Amino acid sequence: MSKKAEQSESFIVEGKLALPYAYFAGRVGSTFITTIRDQKKIMGVRCPACGTVYVPPRQVCDKDFTDIRNNWVTLGNSGTVVNFTVVRYDDRHLPRTAPFVLALIKLDGADTPFMHILEEVAPENVKIGMRVEATFAAKTTNTILDIDHFKPAPEKVRMTTERPEAGRKAWTPGDEPEMQEKRRGGKPDMSTPVIITAALTGAATMKNQNPAVPYTPAEFAEEANKCWKAGAAMVHVHARADNGMATHEHDRIRATHDAIKEKCPGLIVNLSSAVGMGKTAEQRISQIVAVRPEMASLNTNTMNFSIIDRKTGKIFIDYVFENTFTMLQDFGKAMEENGVKPEIECYDMGGLDNIMLVAKQGFFTYPMNFNFVWGVAGGQAFRAESFIAMMNALPPKANFTTCGVGTEEFPCIMQSCLLGGHMRVGLEDNIRMPNGEFAKGSWELVEVAVRIAECLGRSVATPDEARMIMGLKKK
């Protein structure tokens, strides 16, 4: 300033910047917060294009600009601290007096961590990687503070973030006839890794039965990815339309197949040649030829395939699942000619016999891969001795896996694992965990299968090992 005298005229006037505001959370934000407030449940949104599960939620994915507003995913109320700071200053905008901890917390099931307050732990004891869980506020503010804070949580019993194969030596195929001998002698081959297949959906399980049932290609990819991480080597897939209906549309099936392959390139995709009720033979096989997955199901007999009240016997839906010998022959040939390995679905011993008759034509490549299916209304129920009978009826060099509807799932896969066979689980067959709670996804059922394998001392097959075992050409 030029003149000192002038400066003396200057003084300070205390004032305020004070204006009223009314912020709108919008539909997405309101859903997120009212769900926390009313249901004590934290949700994220999943981008169907890139698969990212975002917290806090948003209407569009800012990475690829996809509209994601309706793809809500319920997340765990606990998670892991990925970063934190201890705020050691006081200021009017802060929700707590210093010192308090602000942490970036990655909730179970979310891909992006979000910020919150961490309490009930001394700041010096906060560690990156520690497990924390939400404590909900008693009084609502209709903001993120409806979660009052996070606090330390007990370690999760088992957290499958990667395939349980670390440190394990890769398996190499031994002498196949010897394997047969062992089994014949009643000594199952426990050295072969067990192939776990996740059947992500059937033609019938719907989201209202279990919200984890995937419909869109991106959902399939995400679910498949989780199963792969949990230990599955293969996924069995019935593609769906957006509304959840089974579809025979080639484009949709291809999109679903490709989405899975893009997300988890190594995973084996096994498509269905049943597709859903009321489809023609042409609709059922043309999609397999068009998409050419590594593997596809091949159903072995014409049978009842109905929905019947298990308690009362009342018939809800009566339906005949048609699989004539001609279809067996045509489907089988079409698959083999197109490099698609059939997975032969046997609902009873008759089905197994049927395929062995057709197999005499000689178009099947070896080893043949069978799946014993239990508990379909129209097929046989699970019985341990039936299982052994089926196994003993298999042709040489055959592999077998198994699946069961509803509660039959767990005993049958355990027996299969015990007998040196493989295991299929997933929401197609069963939507609940052994304790009756809903499974969070097929991946959680895969985790059960992994535990069974661990208990029996069998290693879990990687996709490439599964290819060697089942005789798939590596793609």
Next chain:
Amino acid sequence: MGKRVAICAVAQVKNVPAYRQMRFQNMLLECFESIMEQTKVTFDLDKGIRNIVTCSDDVFDARTISNNGVTDVVGAHFRGEEKMAQESINGLGYAMASILSGHDDVILFMGHCKESQTESRRMCTNLAFDPFYCRPLGMDFQNVDALQARAYMEKSKVTDEHLATIVVRSRKNASRDPFARENRLVDEKEVMNSPMLADPIRQLHYYPVTDWAYGMLLCCEERVKEFTANPVWITGYGSCMDSYFIGDKDLASNFSLKNAAQRTFARAGIRDPRKDIQLFELCDHAAYQLPLWAEGIGIADESKGGAWIDEGGPDSYNVNLSGGQLNGNPLLLGGAARAIECFLQLRGEAGKRQVKGAKRALAHGTYGAAGQHQAVVIMEI
């Protein structure tokens, strides 16, 4: 970029903790008169200044349309005026673009910020967060920076000792600049004993509250001789925005700075910043940012920030000889402060901190939580 834009003159008031005797109009007026004096530029409609780019902020000024208060003292009465409501370095980029577009030959670029006016600059930056998910948690630039500091220090093996070195050096360098905020010189021990603000950021790791204003005159290449014999050229500008939510970002990745730098280098024809640029001014409003941004612009190896400090990287690459933002510039104006230092160095007017033979310099500015928005300018003689 084909054509070049010249900075003909710069002016500034001294960085101080609080100008209690001046309101921002007084601060700007000093700079305005200095620019007029240095360049003899006029407001003639055919030949003079027809557009002014200013930089200020409504929240820091506690004033809606904060540029309304500066209209008179930047000469904008019956001329154009546009306010860069972002980091000041973008104002420099925009002023450059306005001249390259042909729309204007001469642009006056001025900015101010009185951080001392507000009750708490943390409360101001808290308002940069959305009202439902982040603001209620008390997130502000300082506590969010702390998360970035933790992530980065872990990644690049930067220690509390390294940060102390950076602070000591910053204050020493700044003591050679007559316009720098006058801070006490400290030693490493004192830095490491200074209280934590938000772990791992300590009090002395963070830039202090500062008031400042500046002015610059820019003009097109054809007319530069009318205003100065020693122009400094701006030959590149680039910026980049990262995502908003803290959890969406890879905090230590330098995503936006790398993009901004690469865009700028491409425009300025720079292949290797280590060889092609002799002086760097980085906006390190916290100590950990010096090596982080150095990695981002490519003068420190990725994930090697700690080793870079050990090897004397800041001095060998002439980084922040002004003391950097860490010594004290308003948060909003760090980029302009960096560019002014580059200007003075390139013109050989940097006094005791003068580097010899610098032909090309880089000025950097950043804004937002954990460096969400980044921008870079290249200046040459």
Next chain:
Amino acid sequence: MAEYWGINVEDIFNSMKDRFRPEGATDVTASFGYDIREEGKWKVSVFHGTLAAVEKIDNLSGCVATMVTDGETFVGVNTGTVDATNAFMGGKVKVEGDMGAFGRTGRMFRKYVPPRKEMSTRDYLVDMFGTVESRFKKDAARDLDFIITIEVSGDAGGVWSVIIKNQSCTVVNDRVDNPTVTLEVADKDWVDLTLGKTDAQTLLAAGRGSVRGDIAIAMKWGEIFEKYVDPMGGGEPEQELLVLKKTISVGQKFSTGPIMGKFLNGLKAKKILANKCPKCGRMQLPAREICADCRVRVTDFVEVGPKGQVRYMEYVYYASPDPLTGETRETPYGMVNILLDGCTGNDTFAHLIRRDQIDLIKNGRDDTPGTRVRPVWNEKRVGSIFDIQHFEIDE
């Protein structure tokens, strides 16, 4: 009396007692008139915060304000069918008398909610099947030829058959021969299903209902019929949308700087100091660092006034908040632009006029002087614009 959306004007008035909110009427003692064209006049009287009377009356004298409108608009505004602001701005609603007082009625009554006429399950079934033909999507039924029979059990039940043939749809309330598919479902379940409250998979999985015949055809229902619209407007409840109300307040230390400081210190000393441009001579009130016209620093001060003439007064009816205090200003008030003695041209000075003198102020121009005014100084002065309380007429 005419009905609008099933409601007549009297319904609104008759329900006022139930809808009255005492907390919205604190300190109110007044009568409000309603002149509803071709419907009649009503007078609503509030006495010390209680609703004293709602009467249909010919004489509306004594009302502080009267709303004049037509029956449709009145019912519409009260039920939310018509946007009140639009009706008011568009001239469909007028208020005679004290507009501000009338505004308080908005807070005195809860919104009118028409009594709900419940629909029974039977009503729904009849309506649902009754609208099937109109909801048929011809284009979606190309090449389709089938009959769906729906056997609805329960008290409200019955049998309906929907016949699709040649892209046309016929519904009969009976069995027909050879249905392609037969659905069996309970009455309430069919209603829930049609309203979208449940879905077929859930019902079938829970054993509540069965399908005989071609199930694929049954699954086409959703594709060939438009969604049923609930006449009760129910179905999905409107989502709660959150609004977060906050007054953001950040303390500030505004420095006056030397120029404004000198001006404000002048007020403290009961002096009005203009600063004068050394180049063009214009006076600046309040003082500014620079003359914007000449772009030169202005440091000279000249004492002007304190009396002067009004050149223009803003007659302010609109109550706005003061951003420095957050408080709402009392209206009406007058902001005067005064040409203080010693100033010329446009060098006016803005301040407030004494509230009771607003209507006496005349603006000056050219050779016609405006009302002469003088400042009223505060006893205690701190160096603020309000060291002058206001100006008043200088008689």
Next chain:
Amino acid sequence: MAHRKKNRNVGIIGIGQTKHSSHREDVNQPEMIHEAVSAALTDANLTMKDIDCIVHGNMELFEMVHQPDLWHTLGTGAYGKECIRITTGGTVGMTIACASDNLVASGLYDIVMAVGFEKLQEGHTTGGITNMADPLWFRNLQTGALTGSKAYELISEFGEERAKRASMMYRIIMDKHAGLNQYAHRSFGLEFEQLDDLIKSSPKLVGDLKLIEMCSQSDGACAVIFACEKKTKELSRHPVWIRDHITVHKEEVFQIFGYHKDYPVLQSHRFAADQLYKRNNIDKPLEYFDVFEMYDPASWWAVDWLRDFFQLRGDEHIMLVEEKEIMIDGKMPINPSGGVIGSNPIGATALIRVAEAALQIRGDAGKHQIPKPVKHALASGFGGTMWTVLMMLEKELNWQEADNGGILGNQR
């Protein structure tokens, strides 16, 4: 052109706006912005990948979000892009259009998207505007942007009846225009028969400025995509070219209340128009332009400003209104969109003027498309203390030739 020749031409290739309304509780700020952004991308048949730079603008204190471009990245699509935020008060929408023009013309970017928005229902508009005044002085006195001074001036000059009728006539015309625009916030269905009634019945705000004559407070957003000449020609079937723009600010305070004929006040609108037309060789703006999208914050101002913007004399501007020549099928259609009186999300408002002017040139304005061909359009922004920004838009990229003809004509 300005100081020098424009480095390269710039065209508008995409336009998007939200429906403007008083209540957008269903979306937060970035979500509302996103609606306009995706509409503009769809209009231009582009994806976010094609955009090089985002120019963001609004007024921070209206919603009290500091540097809102940071949060709004969620809706603007700025992630990974270059992004600047440049503001100028009420004119901001026009400023981001000018800035986009400059940025593209500079050669730095080929495609730039300007995004303007406001959610006025989230703040207090008049309180927010009042807050622009000096905290030591005028903030204690100002009432936002509400003033009766223009009504006072028009009444003084043209008599009470004529002035009031002209203002209300303008208001009704805007209401009729807004009724044709699906995006407009307010249209009351006013009729000319109501004119006298409305003059009497509409409540007063300040002086003779009535509630109905003032602009609405709206929530809304607008996005406009600008591209260089090459890209514009490649990408757009109906490009709209930016010819020139000018920004004129005025000093901090309103020095306009002396009302002495010896001390006339220079009007920024007149000054801006004079400068712009002079450097573009436009002699008769009223004949040259086919449409004018004007930032009309209140009908009194609008009527008065017609005189400034078209360099009219005497009561020519009043007559334009009285004879309804400003209607959509009139001689000089003003605001076929319904203007700012119809919709006013402030930070987007001036950009909407550019967008609507461009839609008219493209012939894509739908029901409010002017019946005659539109080749030359003018758009204005208003803000601050009588700040103005003008932008000229053209259908054909041929003005150099046309102007040379004009100059030659003058020489003869």
